[in-house]
Amino acid sequence: MRRVMKLAAGFATAALLLTACASDDGEDSGDSTDSGDSGDSGDGLEVGLAFDVGGRGDRSFNDSAAAGIERAQDELGIDFEELSPNADGSNRDELLRQLADDGNEVIFGIGYAFAEDMDTVADEYPDVQFVRIDGAPSEKENVAVMNFADHEGSFLVGAAAALMAESGQIGFVGGNEGVVINAFGAGFKQGVAAVDESIEVEDHRLASGEDPSGFDDAAGGRVAAEAMYDRGVEFVFTAAGDSNVGVFQAAADADAWAAGTDSDQYETVGDADLQQVIATSMLKRVDNAVYESIEAYSNDGTVESGVFDLSTEGVGYSTSGDFIPEDVIAQLEEYKQQIIDGEIEVNFEE
C-alpha cells in the first residue's frame, strides 16, 4: 500500500508541475511569434509546402525549397504553412489534404515521391494549384511540375572532376538506383568522358532500387567514399541527400575532393574542415522554382510546368571556396555554352 501511495504522489506531483509549466507557457506565447506556420504577415497569398522525407534542415534539397518560400515571404508578402511527412513517407497525401483544407491556394510538394499522391489529391481539390518539384509530368490540369535537368548540371561537375583529378580516378556515390539519381550519375559520367574518355567512374549506390534509405545513411556514405579514396580516387561526386555529409567526412580524412548536390553545400555544411574539401556543388535551384511559381501565381493566378536547365540557370555548379582553378572554370563555361547551344546533348540515361 505504501508503495502505491508513493507512486500516486509521484504522479500527482508530476502532473501538477506539468500543468503549472503549461499555463506559464500559455501566458507567454501571446507575444512570442509562432515559428510553425507564419500566419503573422497580414493577408497575403496563402501557400502550403510539404517537404520530402527528412524535412527542413537537410542542408540540401528541402532547405533549398525553404529558402525559396522564405524569399517569397519577404519579397512578395505571402503567408506560408509547412509540413513534413512521417519517416516512412506514408502520409504525403494527408499533408497535401491538410494544406488544402487549411485554405492554401498554392501547394508545393517537394520531391518526385509526391507524384501519385499529388495527382490523387489534385482531383479532390480542383480549385487549388499544386506544384511538384521534380518528377515526371502530370496529366492533371491543376498540377504543375518543375522539372530539373539534373544531368546537365552533373555533366559540368563531371567535367570539373576530370579536369581537377590528376590521377584520373573518379567516383560517384548515389542514394539509390531510382531515375532521378540515375540522371545525376549519367550526366556526371558523360561530363567526365567529355574530358577524358579513358576514365572509368566508380559508381556506388547506397541502396538498391528505389529504396529511399540511402538518402539518410551518412555512415554508409562515409564507408563507401573511404573505400574509394583508399583506392586512390581523387574526386567523389555525391548525390545522396543527408548521406552527403558522410562522403565529405571521408574526403576530409583522405584530403581529397568531393562535390555536393542541390544546395551550395560549401555554404550549408556548417563545418570548416568539411568546407575545405567541397570543390563544387551541383546546384539545383529549387529555391528559384518555388519563388518563380509563387510569383507566377500571384500575377496570373496559375502556374505552368517548367523546365529548369542550364539555359534558365535552373541547374549549375557552385564556385564557393574558390577551389576550381580559373582555367577549369573557363572550360566549364565553354561546355555550358555548348550544352545550351545544343552542340553537346546530355542524356539522362546511361
Add this chain to the structure above:
Amino acid sequence: MTRLLGWVRGLAPTLVALVMALLITGVFILIIGEDPLAALGALFDFGDSPTAQANSIGVWINRATPLFLAGLAVSICFRMGLFNIGVEGQYRMATVVAAGVGAAIVLPAPLHILVIVVVAMAAGAAYAAIPAVLKTTRGVSEVISTIMLNSIAVGLAAWLVRSPFADPDLGSGETAATREIDESGQFPGLNDLFGALGLEEPRRPVHGFVVVAIVVGVIIAVVLSRSRFGFELRASGLNAMAAAANGISSRAMVIKAMLLSGALAGLVGLPDLLGSAHRFQSDSFVAGYGFTGIAVALLGRNRPGGIALAALLFAFLDRAGPRLQSEGIPPAAVTIMQGIVVLSVLIVDEVARRRLRRREERRARAEDPTTRSEEVAS
C-alpha cells in the same frame, strides 16, 4: 464479475503506462518550448468540417489495418519465443509478387481478390520458410537470418518490379512499377458505409481490407486459444523443454510458426495494394510496417485483442502528426511518443508482475509460517 475485475486489472497497467507516456512527452514538448496542452488538443483534433473528420477516421483505419496485421504476424512467433524480425522483408516480397500475379490474370471479382490474397500469403510464407529451414537444419539464429533476408528482399523486390513484373508501357524516365491490377481485383472501399452511417463520405479511399483483417484476427485468436496447434505454440513458448518432454516437436513448431507468421505478413501490404495503389511502385510502397509491427505486438502483449488496440493507438498518434506540426511540434514527436508508450508499458508490466509475485509470496508465507523466504529489496 470476477472476469470483469480481471479485465480491469489487466488493463490498469496499460492505462498507467499511457498516462506516464503522455506526461513524459509533455515534458519533451516543454523542453522544445511549445505548449503541451495545445499539443494534447491537436492530438484529439479530427478537423473542423464533417468531411475532414471523416477523412481523419479514414486515415486512422487505413493506418491501423497494416499495423494490426504486422503486429499479428510478429506475435505468432513471439508466442513461442521466436523472433521473426523478417516481417518487413516478407511483406515486401509478398506485395510485389501479389501485385505482379494480380496484374497478370483476370478473373471474376471475388475470385480475383481471393487469388491475390492466397498468392500474397503463399509468397510471405515461402520467404519465411528460408529462416525456418535454416534454423531447424543448421541451427542458424532466426534473428540474424531474418534481418539479412530483409536486405535481400529490398534488392529482390526491386529486381522483380523491373524485370519480370515490369509494366511494359512505362516510359524510360518513369519509376519502375508493375501493371495496374484489373478492376475485378480491386477491393471495394468503405466510403459508402460512412454515408450509410449518416457520416460525410471521406475523400480518400478507406480500405475495405480492414474487414478481412478483423476476420483474420478473430480466427487467429480462436486458433491460439482453442486449437491443438495454439496450445502447442503457447506451451513451447512458456517452457520449450517441458513441451518437448510432452512430445511437441520443437522443429515442427518452429516451421509451423514461421510459416503462419510469414503468411500473415503477406497480408500487410494488401490493404494499400488492393484498396488504393492497385500496383506496386517502389517509390510509393510504404516500408517499415514490419518493424513497427514488433512494437505493436509488444504493446499488445502478443494477444490479438491487445494488438488491435495497440495498432489503433499507434495509428491514432500517426494520424495526429500533421496537426501537431501545425502547432509547431516536429513530426518526430509522434515517433518519440510511440517509443515512450511501448517502453512505459513494458516497464509498468514488469513492475506489476513483481508486485503480484511478492504478494503471492507474502500470502504463501502467511498461510504457511514455517517456510521462510527473504524479501528481495527493490
